Amino acid sequence: MNTNNPTASTETDPDFLPIDGPDTGLPSFVLAMLRTAQIETAKDYERREITSETISRWMKKHRNLIPTTYRPKEIREQLWRYGGEIRGGGVKIEWSELPEEHYGSARHYHFTFTKLFKTEQMVGELA
Secondary structure, three states: OOOHHHHHHHHHHHHHOOOOOOOOOOOHHHHHHHHHHHHHHOOOEEEEEEOHHHHHHHHHHHOOHHHHHHHHHHHHHHHOOOOOOEEEOEEEEEEEEOOOOOOOOOOOOOEEEEEEOOHHHHHHHHH
């Protein structure tokens, strides 16, 4: 591999591996979240303070592009497996628990969807 080639590093960068196609090797939940984030950041660089209810609504709206849709409770229940961040397909999803007292109810989170840029894209944006 030519290390002087600036695109060589991004070709194997897991942040930009394609998530389209029948066999991505990703868990269904991760794939659904990443595809939803791709759709929602297509026009905006970043979407903040998103709730699991909003994500579920977007998944239903774009169900023909997303293999599996999840209800808000199912989204919240899946999060513990992924440590606060999911990356892939050119997007990053981060979440944090809301600091309110829940008194036995389910925890609630705010999500941030961010479009990631390759080095060449960032240079193009600055020019």
